[in-house]
Amino acid sequence: MDRPKLITICVPVLNEAANIAKLYAAFDELRQSLRDGYRFELLFTDNHSTDGTFDLLSDLAQRDPSVRVLRFSRNFGFQRSVLTGYLNARGDAVIQLDCDLQDPPSLIPRLLELWEAGNHVVYGVRSKRHEGRFITFTRHCFYRFIHSLSEHALPLDAGDFRLVDRRVIDELAKIDDATPYVRGTIATLGFNQVGVPYERSPRQQGNSKFRFKDLVNLALDGIFNHSFVPLRLATYVSLAIALATFVLILAYVAGRLFFTHSWPPGFATLVVLILVSISLNALFFGILGEYISRIYRQVKKTPLTIVEKELNSPEKHNEPPLAA
Numbered sequence: 001m002d003r004p005k006l007i008t009i010c011v012p013v014l015n016e017a018a019n020i021a022k023l024y025a026a027f028d029e030l031r032q033s034l035r036d037g038y039r040f041e042l043l044f045t046d047n048h049s050t051d052g053t054f055d056l057l058s059d060l061a062q063r064d065p066s067v068r069v070l071r072f073s074r075n076f077g078f079q080r081s082v083l084t085g086y087l088n089a090r091g092d093a094v095i096q097l098d099c100d101l102q103d104p105p106s107l108i109p110r111l112l113e114l115w116e117a118g119n120h121v122v123y124g125v126r127s128k129r130h131e132g133r134f135i136t137f138t139r140h141c142f143y144r145f146i147h148s149l150s151e152h153a154l155p156l157d158a159g160d161f162r163l164v165d166r167r168v169i170d171e172l173a174k175i176d177d178a179t180p181y182v183r184g185t186i187a188t189l190g191f192n193q194v195g196v197p198y199e200r201s202p203r204q205q206g207n208s209k210f211r212f213k214d215l216v217n218l219a220l221d222g223i224f225n226h227s228f229v230p231l232r233l234a235t236y237v238s239l240a241i242a243l244a245t246f247v248l249i250l251a252y253v254a255g256r257l258f259f260t261h262s263w264p265p266g267f268a269t270l271v272v273l274i275l276v277s278i279s280l281n282a283l284f285f286g287i288l289g290e291y292i293s294r295i296y297r298q299v300k301k302t303p304l305t306i307v308e309k310e311l312n313s314p315e316k317h318n319e320p321p322l323a324a
Contacts, residue, residue, distance in 0.1 A: 006039045007112070008091030012081040013057075014047040016099040020056040023097075024067075026105040031066075034109065045085045046071040047078075048308070061311035069311040076305045082160060083180045084305045087173055090314060095163045102200050103161035110196055111163040120191035123162035123183075127197040159183065159200075167191070180304075 009027060013020075024042070031040045044057050046069060057069045070088060072081070086094055093115055097103055103124060114122045160183055164172075171189050172182075187193070 004037055004039050005092040006041065006090060008041050008043055008089035008094045009108075010043045010045065010082070010085035010089055010094055010096045011099050012045045012047065012078060012085060012096075013049060013053055013099045014075065014078075014081075015049045015051040015053055017049070017052045017056055019099045019101065020053060020060070022101060023099050024060055026101060030105050030108055034112075038112070041066045041068060041090060043068045043085055043089055044070070045081045045088075045305075047075045047081050048072050054309075058311060065312055067312060068314075069309070070305075070307050071309040071311075073306040073308040079180045079182055080305050082182045083172075084307075086164065086169055086182070087304075089169065092166050093163055094166075094169055096160050098161065103159070104198060107161075107196065107198055108163075114194055114196065115163050115165065118192060119194045120165040120168050121162060121186060121193040123193065123195050124159065125195040125197045126159060126200045162186070165191070 011023065016023075027040070027042050034040075042064075044067070046054050046057060048071065054069070054071055057067070057071075060067045061069050068088075070084065072084075076084075082096060085096065093112070095108060095111060097105065097108075107124065111122045111124075162183070164186060168186065168189055168191055172185065175185060177185065
């Protein structure tokens with residue numbers, strides 16, 4: 001008789017001591033409700049927390065062998081933490097879940113149902129979220145902006161709460177990306193993908209670890225990892241400016257030679273042209289710099305993450321292979 005399918009729930013954490021107990025309670029409740037059909041493992045990727053999170057995770061791992069923990073040697077960033085979780089998951093399907101429980105674990109049975117129906121990726125679509133109007137509006141605009149720029153169709157209003165089939169994970173493992181934007185990469189891999197709308201709950205404990213700077217960096221990774229439009233835009237604008245400048249030069253020459261206009265010294269015109277050219281050069285060098293910095297990081301071949309400690313490693317416990 002085939003063993004029940006293994007489901008890995010990946011949880012990236014950074015200073016989430018206030019939420020660990022509630023997250024584990026929700027996981028245990030889910031596991032008990034689905035124990036006749038699935039096996040579960042809970043995989044935490046700890047971005048070098050400093051608030052006692054790792055101590056709580058160590059206690060959980062000692063009490064429950066299905067809890068695995070990867071603690072990094074430093075903070076490698078959210079996207080690398082997410083990708084490390086996917087690549088170390090053993091499940092036939094992998095579900096990413098935030099530790100603050102803003103994405104409801106109660107929706108996981110629905111994700112599994114759609115997965116069993118033949119979908120390889122089932123992602124949550126945030127139909128409503130309890131955040132400030134400004135950040136909500138900004139996110140709304142960003143998702144549509146990156147969708148319009150990307151060469152591939154990226155789901156709108158979808159975060160990182162999703163179920164991913166083992167076949168997609170195996171393809172994801174073949175990609176070597178020093179600056180990963182995981183949700184976008186998964187979307188570009190194809191296969192059968194479907195969204196599930198849900199209302200995102202407000203954070204109950206602790207504070208978000210995403211500063212405005214982190215959100216900007218995430219947005220830049222999403223744009224520059226999945227679109228060459230900024231480079232093309234720089235080319236088109238440069239050509240337009242060159243054409244306008246050429247027409248202006250012809251107009252000045254024609255006015256001087258054929259209409260014998262006595263032109264003023266042209267100080268204001270020169271200043272405007274110089275400032276415009278400097279501004280355009282700065283903009284385009286910035287765009288080129290973003291792409292070059294990503295090439296530089298890729299060429300360096302630094303590790304995705306460095307695991308300082310691993311708890312309940314499958315190899316150390318000689319666990320059986322996954323069910324087929």
